[in-house]
Amino acid sequence: MAGKREKFSCLSWHNVGNMTAKTLFSCNIATAFLSLIIAKKGEAYDVMLRQSLVLDGQPLAIKCSLEKSLKSGDYNLTWYKVGNQTAVPRDKLSRIHQEKNLIWFLPAMLEDSGDYECVIRNLTSCKKMCTKVTVFKRIDGLCLNEKFAVEEVIFTSSSAKVVCPHLDYFRNEKNIQPVRWYKDCQLLEGKRFALSNRDLIIFNVTVHDRGNYTCETAYTYNGKQYNISRDISLIVEVTPPKKPPEIFYPRNNSIEVELEKTSSVTSSVSPCCSPKGGMRGSQVTVDCNTTGADGYEVYWTGNGVYIDVFYMSRIFASPYEGETSYDGRPMHSVKLIISEVSSEDYEQPFVCQASNAFGQVASYIIIKHKVPDIQRWLTGGLVSLLILTFITLIIYKMFKIDLVLWYRNSVCALTSKEDGKIYDAYVLYTKSSEGRSVCCLETFVRRILPDVLEKQCGYNLFILGRDDLPGEAVVSVADETLKQSRRLMIILGSETSSCCLLEDTSEQQLAMYNALIRDGIQVILIEMGEIQDCTSMPESIRYIKQKHGAIQWKGDFSEKTCSANTRFWKNVRYQMPSRKKVPYSEVCLLPLTSNSSAVKGS
DSSP, X not given: OOOSOOOOSOSOOOOOXXXXXXXXXXXXXXXXXXXXXXXXXXXXXXXXXXXXXXETTOOEEEEOGGGGGOOOSOOEEEEEETTOSSBOOOOTTSSEEEETTEEEESSOOGGGOEEEEEEEEOSSOEXXXXXXXXXXXXXXXXXXXXXXXXXXXXXXXXXXXXXXXXXXXXXXXXXBOOOEEEETTEEOOSTTEEEETTXXXXXXXXXXXXXXXXXEEEEEETTEEEEEEEEEEEEEEOOOOSSOOEEEEOOSEEEEEOEEEOOOOOTTXXXXXXXXXXXXXXXXXXXXXXXXXXXXXXXXXXXXXEEOOOTTSSEEEOXXXXXXXXXXOEEEEEEEEESSOBGGGBTOEEEEEEEETTEEEEEEEEEEEOXXXXXXXXXXHHHHHHHHHHHHHHHHHHHHHHHHHHHIIIIIHHHOOOOSOOBSEEEEEOOSOXXXXXXHHHHIIIIIHIIIIIIITOOOEEETTTSSOTTOOHHHHHHHHHHTBSEEEEEEOSSHHHHHHHHTOHHHHHHHHIIIIISOOEEEEEEESOOXXXXXXXXXXXXXXXXXOOEEEOOOSSTTTTSTTSHHHHHHHHHSOOOSSOOSOGGGSOOTTSOOSOSSOO
Protein backbone atom coordinates (compact mmCIF):
# COMPACT_ATOMS: atom_id res chain seq x y z
CA MET A 1 0.00 0.00 0.00
CA ALA A 2 1.13 3.53 -0.64
CA GLY A 3 2.17 5.65 2.28
CA LYS A 4 0.61 8.89 3.39
CA ARG A 5 -0.31 11.22 0.55
CA GLU A 6 2.42 13.83 -0.08
CA LYS A 7 0.53 17.15 0.05
CA PHE A 8 2.96 19.46 -1.70
CA SER A 9 0.25 20.66 -4.07
CA CYS A 10 -1.48 23.99 -4.28
CA LEU A 11 -3.73 25.06 -1.45
CA SER A 12 -5.54 27.81 -3.26
CA TRP A 13 -5.33 29.41 -6.65
CA HIS A 14 -5.56 32.95 -7.90
CA ASN A 15 -6.07 33.49 -11.60
CA VAL A 16 -4.15 36.60 -12.43
CA GLY A 17 -5.15 36.81 -16.10
CA ASN A 18 -3.61 39.14 -18.63
CA MET A 19 -1.87 42.11 -17.12
CA THR A 20 -1.51 45.53 -18.65
CA ALA A 21 1.71 47.50 -18.63
CA LYS A 22 0.57 49.29 -15.48
CA THR A 23 -0.01 45.98 -13.72
CA LEU A 24 3.47 44.74 -14.71
CA PHE A 25 4.94 47.96 -13.34
CA SER A 26 3.07 47.38 -10.06
CA CYS A 27 4.57 43.90 -9.92
CA ASN A 28 8.09 45.32 -10.19
CA ILE A 29 7.36 47.88 -7.49
CA ALA A 30 5.92 45.14 -5.24
CA THR A 31 9.15 43.15 -5.57
CA ALA A 32 11.18 46.16 -4.46
CA PHE A 33 9.10 46.50 -1.30
CA LEU A 34 8.66 42.89 -0.24
CA SER A 35 9.52 43.87 3.32
CA LEU A 36 5.98 45.23 3.56
CA ILE A 37 4.39 42.00 2.33
CA ILE A 38 3.65 39.83 5.35
CA ALA A 39 1.83 36.52 5.16
CA LYS A 40 -1.12 37.41 7.34
CA LYS A 41 -4.16 35.22 7.80
CA GLY A 42 -6.49 35.75 4.90
CA GLU A 43 -3.80 36.55 2.26
CA ALA A 44 -4.03 34.16 -0.68
CA TYR A 45 -0.95 32.65 -2.35
CA ASP A 46 -1.06 30.73 -5.59
CA VAL A 47 0.66 27.74 -3.95
CA MET A 48 1.23 26.87 -0.29
CA LEU A 49 3.80 24.18 0.43
CA ARG A 50 3.59 22.16 3.61
CA GLN A 51 5.96 22.94 6.45
CA SER A 52 9.61 21.91 6.02
CA LEU A 53 11.22 20.51 9.17
CA VAL A 54 15.00 20.38 9.46
CA LEU A 55 17.42 19.73 12.31
CA ASP A 56 19.75 22.54 13.32
CA GLY A 57 23.03 22.27 11.36
CA GLN A 58 21.64 20.08 8.57
CA PRO A 59 21.06 21.00 4.88
CA LEU A 60 17.67 21.68 3.33
CA ALA A 61 16.52 22.41 -0.24
CA ILE A 62 13.08 23.70 -1.25
CA LYS A 63 11.81 23.92 -4.79
CA CYS A 64 9.58 26.71 -6.15
CA SER A 65 7.00 24.63 -8.00
CA LEU A 66 5.28 27.57 -9.70
CA GLU A 67 7.43 27.47 -12.82
CA LYS A 68 5.37 24.70 -14.40
CA SER A 69 2.27 26.93 -14.29
CA LEU A 70 3.90 29.52 -16.59
CA LYS A 71 3.64 28.75 -20.29
CA SER A 72 6.30 31.21 -21.36
CA GLY A 73 9.88 30.11 -20.84
CA ASP A 74 11.08 33.69 -20.29
CA TYR A 75 10.43 34.53 -16.61
CA ASN A 76 12.17 35.81 -13.52
CA LEU A 77 12.14 33.66 -10.31
CA THR A 78 13.31 35.18 -7.02
CA TRP A 79 13.30 33.84 -3.46
CA TYR A 80 12.69 36.08 -0.40
CA LYS A 81 12.30 35.60 3.32
CA VAL A 82 8.98 37.15 4.29
CA GLY A 83 9.64 40.50 5.94
CA ASN A 84 13.10 40.88 4.36
CA GLN A 85 13.47 43.35 1.52
CA THR A 86 16.64 41.77 0.15
CA ALA A 87 16.33 38.78 -2.17
CA VAL A 88 18.10 35.52 -1.34
CA PRO A 89 21.60 35.75 -2.93
CA ARG A 90 22.56 33.54 -5.87
CA ASP A 91 26.14 33.11 -4.72
CA LYS A 92 26.75 29.38 -4.20
CA LEU A 93 29.29 30.14 -1.50
CA SER A 94 26.58 31.78 0.63
CA ARG A 95 25.07 29.61 3.35
CA ILE A 96 21.56 30.44 2.14
CA HIS A 97 21.43 30.89 -1.61
CA GLN A 98 19.21 30.44 -4.65
CA GLU A 99 20.17 28.00 -7.39
CA LYS A 100 17.75 27.97 -10.32
CA ASN A 101 14.33 27.37 -8.75
CA LEU A 102 15.70 26.02 -5.43
CA ILE A 103 16.52 27.75 -2.18
CA TRP A 104 19.39 26.01 -0.34
CA PHE A 105 20.21 26.06 3.37
CA LEU A 106 23.76 24.76 3.77
CA PRO A 107 23.24 24.26 6.61
CA ALA A 108 20.02 25.50 8.22
CA MET A 109 20.36 27.39 11.51
CA LEU A 110 17.81 28.13 14.23
CA GLU A 111 17.51 31.77 13.14
CA ASP A 112 16.43 30.62 9.65
CA SER A 113 12.99 29.55 10.91
CA GLY A 114 10.19 31.52 9.28
CA ASP A 115 8.16 31.97 6.10
CA TYR A 116 9.81 32.05 2.67
CA GLU A 117 8.27 32.92 -0.67
CA CYS A 118 9.28 32.84 -4.29
CA VAL A 119 7.90 35.30 -6.85
CA ILE A 120 7.71 34.42 -10.53
CA ARG A 121 7.06 37.11 -13.11
CA ASN A 122 6.85 37.15 -16.86
CA LEU A 123 5.26 39.48 -19.38
CA THR A 124 1.70 38.29 -18.69
CA SER A 125 1.47 37.21 -15.06
CA CYS A 126 2.89 37.39 -11.57
CA LYS A 127 2.54 34.57 -9.03
CA LYS A 128 3.75 33.74 -5.54
CA MET A 129 4.43 30.60 -3.55
CA CYS A 130 4.92 30.45 0.21
CA THR A 131 6.35 27.81 2.56
CA LYS A 132 7.21 27.63 6.23
CA VAL A 133 10.64 26.47 7.45
CA THR A 134 11.06 25.20 11.02
CA VAL A 135 14.55 24.56 12.34
CA PHE A 136 14.70 22.62 15.62
CA LYS A 137 17.21 21.03 17.99
CA ARG A 138 17.56 17.54 19.35
CA ILE A 139 16.59 17.08 22.98
CA ASP A 140 19.65 16.25 25.03
CA GLY A 141 19.99 12.52 25.57
CA LEU A 142 17.42 11.55 22.91
CA CYS A 143 18.14 10.32 19.41
CA LEU A 144 14.99 11.93 17.94
CA ASN A 145 12.50 14.71 18.66
CA GLU A 146 8.93 13.35 18.47
CA LYS A 147 7.48 16.89 18.48
CA PHE A 148 8.93 17.58 15.01
CA ALA A 149 8.43 14.13 13.50
CA VAL A 150 6.61 13.92 10.17
CA GLU A 151 3.49 11.77 10.43
CA GLU A 152 3.00 9.01 7.85
CA VAL A 153 0.30 6.35 7.60
CA ILE A 154 0.52 2.85 6.11
CA PHE A 155 -1.88 -0.09 6.18
CA THR A 156 -1.50 -3.70 7.11
CA SER A 157 -0.68 -5.47 3.86
CA SER A 158 1.97 -7.55 2.12
CA SER A 159 4.25 -4.50 1.74
CA ALA A 160 4.28 -0.74 2.33
CA LYS A 161 6.67 2.12 1.66
CA VAL A 162 7.89 4.70 4.21
CA VAL A 163 9.27 7.89 2.61
CA CYS A 164 12.29 9.73 3.98
CA PRO A 165 10.88 13.30 3.91
CA HIS A 166 12.58 16.43 2.57
CA LEU A 167 15.11 14.45 0.49
CA ASP A 168 13.48 15.09 -2.86
CA TYR A 169 16.25 17.32 -4.18
CA PHE A 170 19.09 15.20 -2.80
CA ARG A 171 18.01 11.97 -4.49
CA ASN A 172 19.69 12.68 -7.83
CA GLU A 173 22.84 14.07 -6.28
CA LYS A 174 25.91 11.91 -6.80
CA ASN A 175 27.68 12.96 -3.63
CA ILE A 176 25.05 11.61 -1.21
CA GLN A 177 25.68 8.44 0.79
CA PRO A 178 23.24 5.50 1.21
CA VAL A 179 20.38 6.02 3.70
CA ARG A 180 20.30 4.10 6.99
CA TRP A 181 16.96 3.47 8.72
CA TYR A 182 16.31 3.21 12.47
CA LYS A 183 13.26 2.35 14.54
CA ASP A 184 13.26 3.71 18.07
CA CYS A 185 16.99 4.43 17.59
CA GLN A 186 17.75 0.78 16.65
CA LEU A 187 19.19 0.00 13.19
CA LEU A 188 16.68 -1.90 11.03
CA GLU A 189 18.03 -5.20 9.69
CA GLY A 190 16.48 -8.37 8.37
CA LYS A 191 14.55 -9.72 5.40
CA ARG A 192 11.39 -7.74 6.22
CA PHE A 193 13.13 -4.44 5.42
CA ALA A 194 14.56 -3.20 2.12
CA LEU A 195 15.57 0.09 0.48
CA SER A 196 14.03 1.51 -2.67
CA ASN A 197 15.53 4.81 -3.91
CA ARG A 198 16.42 5.69 -0.29
CA ASP A 199 12.84 4.91 0.93
CA LEU A 200 12.08 2.06 3.34
CA ILE A 201 10.05 -0.96 2.20
CA ILE A 202 8.38 -3.02 4.96
CA PHE A 203 7.10 -6.49 4.04
CA ASN A 204 4.18 -8.20 5.81
CA VAL A 205 3.14 -5.05 7.61
CA THR A 206 1.40 -5.49 11.00
CA VAL A 207 0.19 -3.05 13.64
CA HIS A 208 3.40 -3.78 15.59
CA ASP A 209 5.38 -1.83 12.96
CA ARG A 210 4.02 1.46 14.21
CA GLY A 211 6.46 3.69 16.06
CA ASN A 212 9.19 6.33 15.59
CA TYR A 213 11.53 5.94 12.60
CA THR A 214 14.64 7.89 11.62
CA CYS A 215 16.40 7.98 8.25
CA GLU A 216 20.04 9.16 8.15
CA THR A 217 22.53 9.92 5.37
CA ALA A 218 25.34 12.32 4.55
CA TYR A 219 25.73 14.91 1.78
CA THR A 220 28.96 16.51 0.52
CA TYR A 221 28.92 20.04 -0.92
CA ASN A 222 32.01 22.05 -1.88
CA GLY A 223 34.19 19.56 -0.08
CA LYS A 224 32.24 19.80 3.19
CA GLN A 225 30.14 16.88 4.47
CA TYR A 226 26.74 17.50 6.11
CA ASN A 227 24.72 14.94 8.09
CA ILE A 228 21.04 14.57 7.18
CA SER A 229 18.43 12.92 9.41
CA ARG A 230 14.64 12.97 9.29
CA ASP A 231 12.19 11.72 11.94
CA ILE A 232 8.94 9.94 11.02
CA SER A 233 6.02 9.05 13.29
CA LEU A 234 4.62 5.97 11.57
CA ILE A 235 0.96 5.01 12.06
CA VAL A 236 -0.23 1.57 10.97
CA GLU A 237 -3.94 1.10 10.37
CA VAL A 238 -5.91 -2.00 9.53
CA THR A 239 -6.66 -2.32 5.82
CA PRO A 240 -10.23 -1.11 5.10
CA PRO A 241 -12.87 -3.43 3.57
CA LYS A 242 -12.16 -4.56 0.04
CA LYS A 243 -14.72 -2.36 -1.70
CA PRO A 244 -14.52 1.04 -3.36
CA PRO A 245 -15.66 4.09 -1.38
CA GLU A 246 -18.97 5.86 -1.78
CA ILE A 247 -19.75 9.58 -1.83
CA PHE A 248 -23.25 10.48 -0.70
CA TYR A 249 -22.69 14.28 -0.78
CA PRO A 250 -22.16 16.21 -2.98
CA ARG A 251 -24.10 14.54 -5.77
CA ASN A 252 -22.99 16.59 -8.79
CA ASN A 253 -25.25 19.44 -7.68
CA SER A 254 -24.93 23.24 -7.40
CA ILE A 255 -25.29 25.87 -4.71
CA GLU A 256 -26.23 29.55 -5.06
CA VAL A 257 -24.00 32.31 -3.67
CA GLU A 258 -24.58 36.04 -4.09
CA LEU A 259 -21.71 38.40 -4.86
CA GLU A 260 -21.34 41.81 -3.25
CA LYS A 261 -19.34 44.85 -4.31
CA THR A 262 -16.13 45.42 -2.38
CA SER A 263 -13.60 48.22 -2.29
CA SER A 264 -9.99 47.92 -3.42
CA VAL A 265 -7.64 45.82 -1.35
CA THR A 266 -5.65 47.48 1.44
CA SER A 267 -1.95 48.18 1.26
CA SER A 268 -1.08 45.32 3.61
CA VAL A 269 -1.77 42.86 0.80
CA SER A 270 0.73 42.40 -2.00
CA PRO A 271 -0.22 44.52 -5.06
CA CYS A 272 1.56 41.98 -7.21
CA CYS A 273 -0.35 38.85 -6.53
CA SER A 274 -3.50 39.83 -4.60
CA PRO A 275 -7.05 40.01 -6.00
CA LYS A 276 -8.25 43.47 -6.96
CA GLY A 277 -11.40 45.19 -5.69
CA GLY A 278 -14.61 44.13 -7.35
CA MET A 279 -17.20 41.50 -6.48
CA ARG A 280 -16.88 39.24 -3.46
CA GLY A 281 -19.25 36.80 -1.79
CA SER A 282 -19.59 35.41 1.70
CA GLN A 283 -17.94 32.28 3.07
CA VAL A 284 -19.03 28.92 1.65
CA THR A 285 -18.58 25.57 3.37
CA VAL A 286 -19.36 22.29 1.59
CA ASP A 287 -19.06 18.86 3.23
CA CYS A 288 -17.75 15.90 1.28
CA ASN A 289 -19.34 12.96 3.09
CA THR A 290 -17.97 9.54 2.19
CA THR A 291 -18.16 6.00 3.46
CA GLY A 292 -15.86 3.06 2.95
CA ALA A 293 -12.85 5.27 2.15
CA ASP A 294 -9.87 6.10 4.30
CA GLY A 295 -9.71 9.70 5.51
CA TYR A 296 -6.28 10.37 4.04
CA GLU A 297 -7.61 9.47 0.60
CA VAL A 298 -10.59 11.83 0.72
CA TYR A 299 -9.74 15.24 -0.70
CA TRP A 300 -11.00 18.18 -2.75
CA THR A 301 -9.68 19.51 -6.05
CA GLY A 302 -10.52 22.65 -7.95
CA ASN A 303 -9.48 23.46 -11.50
CA GLY A 304 -7.51 20.21 -11.44
CA VAL A 305 -5.41 21.36 -8.44
CA TYR A 306 -5.30 19.66 -5.05
CA ILE A 307 -6.77 21.79 -2.20
CA ASP A 308 -4.61 21.49 0.91
CA VAL A 309 -5.31 21.98 4.62
CA PHE A 310 -3.85 25.44 5.15
CA TYR A 311 -5.91 28.08 6.91
CA MET A 312 -4.01 31.10 5.54
CA SER A 313 -5.44 30.56 2.07
CA ARG A 314 -8.72 31.80 0.66
CA ILE A 315 -9.68 28.25 -0.38
CA PHE A 316 -8.69 25.33 1.81
CA ALA A 317 -9.93 21.98 3.12
CA SER A 318 -10.49 20.96 6.72
CA PRO A 319 -8.85 17.91 8.31
CA TYR A 320 -10.97 14.83 7.83
CA GLU A 321 -13.46 13.81 10.52
CA GLY A 322 -14.18 10.12 10.98
CA GLU A 323 -17.10 8.21 12.51
CA THR A 324 -18.91 4.90 12.07
CA SER A 325 -22.09 4.46 10.02
CA TYR A 326 -25.12 2.46 11.11
CA ASP A 327 -23.91 -0.60 9.22
CA GLY A 328 -20.43 -0.48 10.78
CA ARG A 329 -18.61 1.05 7.80
CA PRO A 330 -16.21 3.95 8.41
CA MET A 331 -17.50 7.37 7.42
CA HIS A 332 -15.34 10.41 6.68
CA SER A 333 -16.12 14.06 6.08
CA VAL A 334 -13.81 16.69 4.58
CA LYS A 335 -15.02 20.28 4.34
CA LEU A 336 -14.27 22.56 1.40
CA ILE A 337 -14.04 26.11 2.82
CA ILE A 338 -14.01 29.17 0.60
CA SER A 339 -13.47 32.07 2.99
CA GLU A 340 -14.54 34.65 0.39
CA VAL A 341 -16.17 33.66 -2.89
CA SER A 342 -14.68 35.35 -5.95
CA SER A 343 -16.19 35.77 -9.39
CA GLU A 344 -13.67 33.27 -10.78
CA ASP A 345 -15.15 30.52 -8.58
CA TYR A 346 -18.51 30.55 -10.39
CA GLU A 347 -19.40 27.80 -12.83
CA GLN A 348 -16.21 25.97 -11.85
CA PRO A 349 -16.58 22.41 -10.52
CA PHE A 350 -15.08 21.68 -7.12
CA VAL A 351 -14.53 17.93 -7.08
CA CYS A 352 -14.52 15.68 -4.02
CA GLN A 353 -12.47 12.52 -4.67
CA ALA A 354 -12.25 9.40 -2.55
CA SER A 355 -10.02 6.46 -3.36
CA ASN A 356 -8.59 3.29 -1.91
CA ALA A 357 -6.88 0.22 -3.33
CA PHE A 358 -10.18 -1.01 -4.80
CA GLY A 359 -11.38 2.01 -6.69
CA GLN A 360 -11.78 5.75 -6.92
CA VAL A 361 -14.94 7.86 -7.05
CA ALA A 362 -15.56 11.57 -7.55
CA SER A 363 -18.46 13.98 -7.28
CA TYR A 364 -18.56 17.72 -7.86
CA ILE A 365 -20.40 20.82 -6.74
CA ILE A 366 -20.73 24.05 -8.75
CA ILE A 367 -21.20 27.55 -7.37
CA LYS A 368 -23.83 29.55 -9.25
CA HIS A 369 -25.10 33.10 -9.00
CA LYS A 370 -28.00 33.59 -6.63
CA VAL A 371 -31.35 34.49 -8.15
CA PRO A 372 -31.89 38.18 -7.27
CA ASP A 373 -35.71 37.91 -6.75
CA ILE A 374 -35.18 38.15 -3.01
CA GLN A 375 -34.40 41.86 -3.35
CA ARG A 376 -38.03 42.63 -4.11
CA TRP A 377 -39.22 40.76 -1.05
CA LEU A 378 -36.51 42.36 1.07
CA THR A 379 -37.55 45.85 -0.06
CA GLY A 380 -41.22 45.12 0.55
CA GLY A 381 -40.49 43.70 3.99
CA LEU A 382 -38.40 46.74 4.95
CA VAL A 383 -41.10 49.17 3.82
CA SER A 384 -43.76 47.18 5.69
CA LEU A 385 -41.63 47.20 8.82
CA LEU A 386 -41.18 50.97 8.62
CA ILE A 387 -44.94 51.52 8.11
CA LEU A 388 -45.77 49.18 11.00
CA THR A 389 -43.28 50.98 13.26
CA PHE A 390 -44.72 54.39 12.30
CA ILE A 391 -48.31 53.26 12.95
CA THR A 392 -47.28 51.72 16.28
CA LEU A 393 -45.63 54.98 17.39
CA ILE A 394 -48.73 56.99 16.42
CA ILE A 395 -51.05 54.62 18.28
CA TYR A 396 -48.81 54.67 21.32
CA LYS A 397 -48.70 58.48 21.33
CA MET A 398 -52.47 58.80 20.97
CA PHE A 399 -53.47 56.18 23.50
CA LYS A 400 -50.49 56.13 25.86
CA ILE A 401 -52.45 57.42 28.86
CA ASP A 402 -55.43 55.11 28.19
CA LEU A 403 -53.09 52.12 27.90
CA VAL A 404 -51.29 53.00 31.14
CA LEU A 405 -54.57 53.45 33.02
CA TRP A 406 -55.91 50.18 31.63
CA TYR A 407 -52.72 48.39 32.64
CA ARG A 408 -52.96 49.78 36.15
CA ASN A 409 -56.58 48.62 36.54
CA SER A 410 -55.98 45.13 35.09
CA VAL A 411 -52.44 44.24 36.22
CA CYS A 412 -51.04 46.63 38.81
CA ALA A 413 -54.12 46.26 41.01
CA LEU A 414 -53.16 42.59 41.49
CA THR A 415 -49.40 42.99 41.80
CA SER A 416 -48.94 46.32 43.63
CA LYS A 417 -47.05 46.19 46.92
CA GLU A 418 -47.57 48.14 50.14
CA ASP A 419 -45.24 51.13 50.53
CA GLY A 420 -46.32 52.30 53.99
CA LYS A 421 -48.03 55.44 52.65
CA ILE A 422 -51.51 56.46 53.77
CA TYR A 423 -52.50 59.16 51.27
CA ASP A 424 -52.29 59.08 47.49
CA ALA A 425 -51.88 62.87 47.30
CA TYR A 426 -51.39 65.88 49.56
CA VAL A 427 -53.42 68.82 48.14
CA LEU A 428 -51.81 72.26 48.44
CA TYR A 429 -53.74 75.40 47.38
CA THR A 430 -54.45 79.04 48.26
CA LYS A 431 -56.97 78.98 51.12
CA SER A 432 -57.91 82.59 51.71
CA SER A 433 -58.19 85.55 49.41
CA GLU A 434 -60.76 87.69 47.68
CA GLY A 435 -62.16 87.37 44.22
CA ARG A 436 -63.94 84.89 41.99
CA SER A 437 -60.76 82.91 41.25
CA VAL A 438 -60.26 81.85 44.86
CA CYS A 439 -63.93 80.98 45.19
CA CYS A 440 -63.74 78.69 42.18
CA LEU A 441 -60.52 77.18 43.50
CA GLU A 442 -62.21 76.40 46.86
CA THR A 443 -65.13 74.78 45.04
CA PHE A 444 -62.77 72.71 42.89
CA VAL A 445 -60.68 71.52 45.87
CA ARG A 446 -63.46 70.92 48.38
CA ARG A 447 -66.13 69.44 46.10
CA ILE A 448 -64.97 68.51 42.58
CA LEU A 449 -61.58 66.97 43.45
CA PRO A 450 -62.93 64.60 46.17
CA ASP A 451 -65.99 63.64 44.06
CA VAL A 452 -63.85 62.47 41.11
CA LEU A 453 -60.64 61.15 42.63
CA GLU A 454 -62.02 59.75 45.90
CA LYS A 455 -65.59 58.70 45.13
CA GLN A 456 -65.24 57.68 41.49
CA CYS A 457 -61.67 56.39 41.41
CA GLY A 458 -60.92 55.36 44.97
CA TYR A 459 -57.96 57.62 45.74
CA ASN A 460 -57.27 58.88 49.25
CA LEU A 461 -56.52 62.64 49.42
CA PHE A 462 -55.37 64.83 52.31
CA ILE A 463 -56.76 68.39 52.24
CA LEU A 464 -55.66 70.68 55.04
CA GLY A 465 -58.72 72.19 56.72
CA ARG A 466 -60.78 69.12 55.90
CA ASP A 467 -58.76 66.15 57.15
CA ASP A 468 -56.76 67.67 60.04
CA LEU A 469 -58.04 67.95 63.61
CA PRO A 470 -58.95 71.32 65.13
CA GLY A 471 -56.15 72.87 67.12
CA GLU A 472 -53.30 70.96 65.48
CA ALA A 473 -50.23 72.94 64.41
CA VAL A 474 -50.27 73.42 60.64
CA VAL A 475 -46.52 72.89 60.23
CA SER A 476 -46.52 69.64 62.26
CA VAL A 477 -49.56 68.26 60.43
CA ALA A 478 -48.13 69.20 57.01
CA ASP A 479 -44.71 67.74 57.79
CA GLU A 480 -46.13 64.42 59.05
CA THR A 481 -48.73 64.11 56.29
CA LEU A 482 -46.30 64.86 53.45
CA LYS A 483 -44.16 61.94 54.59
CA GLN A 484 -47.25 59.69 54.36
CA SER A 485 -48.26 60.90 50.86
CA ARG A 486 -47.28 59.52 47.47
CA ARG A 487 -47.87 62.72 45.48
CA LEU A 488 -47.94 66.48 46.12
CA MET A 489 -50.81 68.11 44.20
CA ILE A 490 -50.43 71.90 43.84
CA ILE A 491 -53.48 73.83 42.58
CA LEU A 492 -53.00 77.39 41.37
CA GLY A 493 -55.67 80.00 40.67
CA SER A 494 -55.70 81.94 37.43
CA GLU A 495 -54.83 85.22 39.15
CA THR A 496 -51.21 86.11 39.75
CA SER A 497 -52.00 87.22 43.29
CA SER A 498 -52.88 83.67 44.28
CA CYS A 499 -49.35 82.55 43.36
CA CYS A 500 -47.87 85.21 45.55
CA LEU A 501 -50.14 84.29 48.46
CA LEU A 502 -49.12 80.66 48.11
CA GLU A 503 -45.46 81.52 48.46
CA ASP A 504 -45.95 83.14 51.88
CA THR A 505 -47.43 80.10 53.62
CA SER A 506 -45.23 77.89 55.78
CA GLU A 507 -47.19 74.91 54.46
CA GLN A 508 -46.04 75.69 50.91
CA GLN A 509 -42.47 76.17 51.96
CA LEU A 510 -42.46 72.85 53.80
CA ALA A 511 -44.09 71.10 50.82
CA MET A 512 -41.50 72.50 48.40
CA TYR A 513 -38.71 71.43 50.71
CA ASN A 514 -40.04 67.83 50.77
CA ALA A 515 -40.63 67.76 47.04
CA LEU A 516 -37.34 69.25 45.86
CA ILE A 517 -34.83 68.44 48.58
CA ARG A 518 -35.68 65.92 51.24
CA ASP A 519 -38.03 63.22 49.95
CA GLY A 520 -38.20 64.03 46.24
CA ILE A 521 -41.98 63.47 46.20
CA GLN A 522 -43.52 63.69 42.71
CA VAL A 523 -45.48 66.90 42.09
CA ILE A 524 -48.75 67.27 40.12
CA LEU A 525 -49.32 70.90 39.10
CA ILE A 526 -52.92 71.99 38.21
CA GLU A 527 -53.78 75.48 36.96
CA MET A 528 -57.36 76.81 37.24
CA GLY A 529 -57.22 78.49 33.83
CA GLU A 530 -54.24 79.83 31.97
CA ILE A 531 -51.86 82.04 33.94
CA GLN A 532 -50.71 84.89 31.71
CA ASP A 533 -47.90 86.34 33.83
CA CYS A 534 -45.68 83.93 35.75
CA THR A 535 -42.95 86.39 36.76
CA SER A 536 -44.37 86.74 40.27
CA MET A 537 -44.82 82.97 40.60
CA PRO A 538 -42.52 81.38 43.23
CA GLU A 539 -39.26 80.14 41.75
CA SER A 540 -39.90 76.59 42.99
CA ILE A 541 -43.29 76.53 41.23
CA ARG A 542 -41.77 77.88 38.02
CA TYR A 543 -39.11 75.15 38.18
CA ILE A 544 -41.72 72.40 38.61
CA LYS A 545 -43.82 73.78 35.75
CA GLN A 546 -40.82 74.00 33.45
CA LYS A 547 -39.69 70.44 34.25
CA HIS A 548 -42.99 68.51 34.52
CA GLY A 549 -45.54 70.84 32.90
CA ALA A 550 -49.00 71.72 34.24
CA ILE A 551 -52.52 70.37 33.71
CA GLN A 552 -55.00 73.17 33.00
CA TRP A 553 -58.63 73.12 34.08
CA LYS A 554 -60.84 75.08 31.65
CA GLY A 555 -64.20 73.46 32.29
CA ASP A 556 -67.14 74.44 34.43
CA PHE A 557 -68.56 72.47 37.34
CA SER A 558 -71.16 70.54 35.36
CA GLU A 559 -71.72 66.81 35.61
CA LYS A 560 -69.99 66.18 32.25
CA THR A 561 -66.73 67.82 33.23
CA CYS A 562 -66.74 66.01 36.58
CA SER A 563 -66.56 62.59 34.96
CA ALA A 564 -63.35 60.57 35.47
CA ASN A 565 -63.30 59.70 31.75
CA THR A 566 -62.68 63.24 30.49
CA ARG A 567 -59.27 64.18 29.11
CA PHE A 568 -58.42 66.41 32.08
CA TRP A 569 -59.10 63.76 34.71
CA LYS A 570 -57.28 61.08 32.71
CA ASN A 571 -54.19 63.29 32.72
CA VAL A 572 -54.54 63.74 36.48
CA ARG A 573 -55.01 59.99 37.08
CA TYR A 574 -52.04 59.27 34.78
CA GLN A 575 -49.79 61.24 37.13
CA MET A 576 -51.40 59.76 40.26
CA PRO A 577 -50.00 56.48 41.68
CA SER A 578 -51.48 53.07 40.90
CA ARG A 579 -54.44 52.04 43.05
CA LYS A 580 -54.41 48.68 44.77
CA LYS A 581 -58.13 48.05 44.25
CA VAL A 582 -60.31 48.89 41.27
CA PRO A 583 -63.52 50.69 42.22
CA TYR A 584 -66.83 49.12 41.41
CA SER A 585 -68.25 52.23 39.73
CA GLU A 586 -68.69 51.86 35.98
CA VAL A 587 -67.39 55.38 35.56
CA CYS A 588 -63.88 54.16 36.24
CA LEU A 589 -63.92 51.54 33.47
CA LEU A 590 -61.73 53.22 30.86
CA PRO A 591 -62.58 53.01 27.14
CA LEU A 592 -59.54 53.71 24.95
CA THR A 593 -61.07 56.60 23.05
CA SER A 594 -59.52 59.87 24.09
CA ASN A 595 -56.42 61.59 22.83
CA SER A 596 -53.91 61.31 25.65
CA SER A 597 -51.10 63.24 24.07
CA ALA A 598 -52.45 66.67 25.06
CA VAL A 599 -51.52 68.14 28.37
CA LYS A 600 -54.62 70.38 28.70
CA GLY A 601 -58.02 69.11 29.87
CA SER A 602 -61.38 69.99 28.49
